[in-house]
Amino acid sequence: MYQFSGKLKMLAIALMILGALGTAYNFMSAPKTIEEAKEILAKQDAHHGGHEAATTTHAEEETHAEEAKVEEHVEATTTEEHEVAQDSTAAHVEETHANEQDHAAGEEATEHAQDTTAVHTEENTHGEAVADEAHETTNEAHAEVAQAHHEEDHGDAHAEHALHQMQNRPWSAFYVALLFSLGITLLVLAFYASQRVAHAGWSVVLFRVMEAITNNIYFVSAIMLAFLVITFMHGNHLFPWMAEGVVDPASPNYDAIIDGKKWFLNTPGWLIRGIIYLAGWNAYRFLIRKGSLAQENGDLSLHKKNYNMSVIFIVFFMITESMASWDWIMGIDPHWFSTLFGWYVLATFLVSALTVIALVTIYLRSKGALPLVNDSHIHDLAKFMFGFSVFWTYLWFAQFMLIWYADMPEETTYFLLRFNEYKVPFLGMVVLNFVFPILLLINSDFKSIPWLVIIGGVVILIGHYVDLFIMVMPGTVGAQWGFGIGEVSGLLFFIGLFIYATFSAFAKTSSVAKGNPFLHESETYHYYNIEHRGEDSNHH
């Protein structure tokens, strides 16, 4: 039986305390008034300074304006945007040819900055014919005018917008880490259920590991529940559709699009659905763990019962996982929707879940706690990491490319914002989640070498954290994003919680799922193509 070492327990608790302190600090240091927000904005501007900054600010302004526009003019978006696109392009081309620098009347500049399509079309029309230099100068001129315009006309509106984003940041930082931890734990549970449903012969020796990891679901679910209730009570502004007056035609905040979706996007329904998801997942974890331990007496009718339970859970899980991804992630951008979003979220958590199983298994095996796990089991986990990394990329690209190709304004805004404001993480995660794992784990020998799997796994986990970060942050903090104390603290807290939950559960029972009819098959499992290097304690 495995002993949860005092050192590891201390580490887990230290991480949790550190994370909690950092998160508290982050909440305290968020600006509370418009004046504070303005101060921060002024600091940011001063910090950028110089000529190059003009373009940066331009980009920022652009997205702000664009966001504001989407928020304000929802009803008429499509037609209006098309018109503006044409106008502004025409104007722009003329201007560029004339090479005027002081051309832009404030209105025009804002229009131009506002429009998503315009930016795109602008590139097109310029072609190779227009010299890059001319283009840049115009851009800068635009920036100056746009900025000036902004400061005069709605400097306050802008500061208020930025203030909301700054106030969202500590919430978002914590929320991303919370969702990441919940999602991974949930997908470990779903993978475990799938192994039972599929009568998998190889993975039985890993059952106790997966069960231990899913112990985490009680803790994160409790925190998630608290988060849902706080959000329901308007404790934060992460979900724009929950704002005051959004569905009231008399209110200046009225939003016809959200009004049209209020049969689904309403706070009581949202809270009740959330509670149902969490209750269902926790109930299955509780019952299957009990059933799995009871099965140690070798009673096959218990095995059948666990099987039936898992089949029901898989069906429940597939429905609730999709809906949870709409409620908790897609709801942050209520004007945007995507049909494959649920699967995309599933893929990102599934590959992370398999990675976590692999990492915990490798750690426990190195401590001698898993005598029956051999190199072939590690090889299989790494194969899953590899395969689902490709699957994630497939869904990511399918979503991106369809929207990029059709370039419909109401859909494109989603990626435009991410591409303008989050370029490095947005493109970087494709390298982390696809290029790196595919090149590292394609080799059959590498898949059973623990340290290579660990390197691949850490990169995959970082990549998928970034993925979730990019799903949540643009809609909540927009241009005010960063990766600082708050984000790191959120992660540390949930890593600590994960370690505590997992290893304390693993230490409670024997490490072998005795009584499972497939145990022997799993114990003697050998993938024909690899040499066992004898990392395991007593095989080969």
Add this chain to the structure above:
Amino acid sequence: MSTNKVIHALYNDDDILMDAVKKVKAEHHHIEEVFCPFPVHGLDKAMGLAPTRLAITAFLYGITGLSVAVWLTWYTMIADWPQDIGGKPNFSWGVNMPAFVPILFELTVFFASHLMVITFYMRSKLWPFKDAENPDPRTTDDHFLMEIPVNGNEEELKALLETTGAVEINVVETH
């Protein structure tokens, strides 16, 4: 060349065959060839055959396919005649890359799979009008045959093979 003799030992079970192969290898006799009606897992390891490098060739072919696809899309869509087709950006290959990905993917797979299969045929010397090299027609149905060259140790080999459970042992002249 002088005439060579080989021994054909026939077995009717793959487990017995595996044990026989291990025993013959343990006695340091060279096994020329083993004929089976179906793949026997672990036989290559027992015979001490070197692992295949087919997967490595496939990877290289895949890279070749990817390069061909990059060149094809770049040359036709960007360099040769960059038309405005439905507003797709065509100033550089990079800005229009997402539209090329389906082609990049398919050509990578196409090159990797087909060239690997052709490599397999060439290395295994397989082609449509090839004469079958079957020493005994029963090996395509329900018998396993181990072929061992004789170097003046015919009786010793025969005695060894008798102990491995062979159902039939023939000495055959080859030219």
